[in-house]
Amino acid sequence: MFTGISLFKFLKPLKSVTPRNIMLFLAILGPGIITANVDNDAGGITTYSLAGANYGNDLLWTMLPTTIALVVVQEMCARMGAVTGKGLADLIRESFGVKVTFYVMIALLLTNMGNSISEFAGIAASLEIFGISKYLSVPISAVVVWLLIVKGSYKTVEKVFLVACMVYVAYPIAAVMAGPKWDVIIKASVTPTFRSDSAFTMTLIGLVGTTIAPWMQFYQQSAVVEKGITAKQYAFTRLDVIFGCIMAIVVAFFIVVACAATINVQGLKVETAADAAMALKPLVGRHASTLFAFGLFNASLFAACILPLSTAFYICEGMGWESGVDKDFERAPQFFWLFTVIIVISAGLILAPNAPLLKIMFISQVVNGAMLPFILIFMQLLVNDRKLMGSFVNGPVFNIIAWLTVAIMIVMTIVMTLDMILPGALKGLVTF
DSSP states (O other): OBOTGGGGGGGGGGGSOOHHHHHHHHHHOSHHHHHHHHTSSHHHHHHHHHHHHHHTTTTGGGHHHHHHHHHHHHHHHHHHHHHHOSOHHHHHHHHHOHHHHHHHHHHHHHHHHHHHHHHHHHHHHHHHTTTOOHHHHHHHHHHHHHHHHHHSOHHHHHHHHHHHHHGGGHHHHHHHHTOOOHHHHHHHHSSOOOOSSHHHHHHHHHHHHTTSOHHHHHHHHHHHHHTTOOGGGHHHHHHHHHHHHHHHHHHHHHHHHHHIIIIITTTOOOSSHHHHHHHHHHHHOHHHHHHHHHHHHHHHHHHHHHHHHHHHHHHHHHHTOOOOTTSOTTTOHHHHHHHHHHHHHHHHHHHSTTOOHHHHHHHHHHHHHHHHHHHHHHHHHHHTOHHHHGGGSBOHHHHHHHHHHHHHHHHHHHHHHHHHHSTTHHHHHHHO
C-alpha cells in the first residue's frame, strides 16, 4: 500500500545503482518522460511565454506545487497501467459501464481534435518565422507524423519521441542567453505573489491548468501497457514519471525566465509564443530567437504525433477495439483510421481559408476543462479499488495529497471554464 512512508520509496531504486538497475531503468524509460514533455505543446509554451512577458518572475513560485500535482496524477496512471495491464478507458468501461464510457470518449474526441488543430497552428507559426509558408510546412509535417506512427514500430516511435524531448533544452539555453538576474529569480521561485486583478488570476489558473490535461492520463497508461511494464518493474517506472515531470516543469520555468528577462523588462506586449520568439531577436540576438522558435516547432510537431495517437488509443480501448502502434491497418483498423482522420482534419483546417479555428479551439478548451474533474475522480475511484489494484491502492497520506490535488484542479477548472463561457465572471469574483 502507498502509505505516507511509501512516498519515500519513490527514490528507492536509486539506493542501489548497479549496472543491472541502470539497464532496467533505461529499458523502461519512456512513457513518463514523453507524456510530461508533450504537455509543453504549442498551448503550453504560449501560456508560459505570456506569463513571463506580462508578469515577469511573479508566477515562478507556482512551479513547485505544480510539479507535485503533476507527479501525483501521472504516478497513479502509470501504476494502474503496470498493475492491471489495461488502459484507463478500458478500466472506466469495465467499472462504470459502456454508456458512461461512450459520452466520455465523445467529449475527449472533441477536446483532442481542437488540441491537434492548435499543434498544426503552432507548426505553421514557428516555421513562418523562418520564412516557410504554412502551405508547405503543414502538409509535409502531417505526412511525416502519419508515416512515423503508421509505418513505425513502438520501439522506433518511442526513440524518436525521446530525441524530441531532448530538443527542449533549447529553452534553458535561450533563457541563459537572455542574462536573467538569478538572485531575483531564486527569491521569486519561493515567494508566493498575488495581484488583485482578474488577468493575473486567470494567468495563474492557466499555468496550473495547462499542466494537467485529460489526454495525458490516457496516453501515459496506454504507453505503459503497450510497453509491457508490469508491477514488478514499477519502481523504475515511477522514476521515469518523476524524471519526466521535473524535466517538463524545468523547461516551463526557463520559458517564463527567458520572457521575463527580456520582453517584460522592455515593457513589450506579445500575444502568442511565435510573437515571443520574434520579440527576443532585437533584445538578445537572433540565436536566442532561433532557439525559441525551433523549440516551438519541435514541441508542436511532437504534440501533433502524441495527441491524435492518444485519442486513437483511448477511443479504441473504451470501445473494446484493437489498438497499438506495433499493430497494422489489418489488425487494428479502427485505431489507424481514427489516427489518420484526426491528422487529415487537423492539418486540413489550418490550410482552409476562413475556417473558424478560434471557435473550434475555444470549444475544445471548454470541453477540456469540463472533462478534467470527471477524469480525475474516475482515476481516484479506480486506483483505490482493492479488487483492481490489490496492495497497490493509495495509502492515507498519498490519498490526501491526491484528493487535495483533485480538489484544487476541480476548483481551478470550474473557475477557468466559467470565465470562458461567461467572459468577465472571474473579474467579478475577484473584485467582490
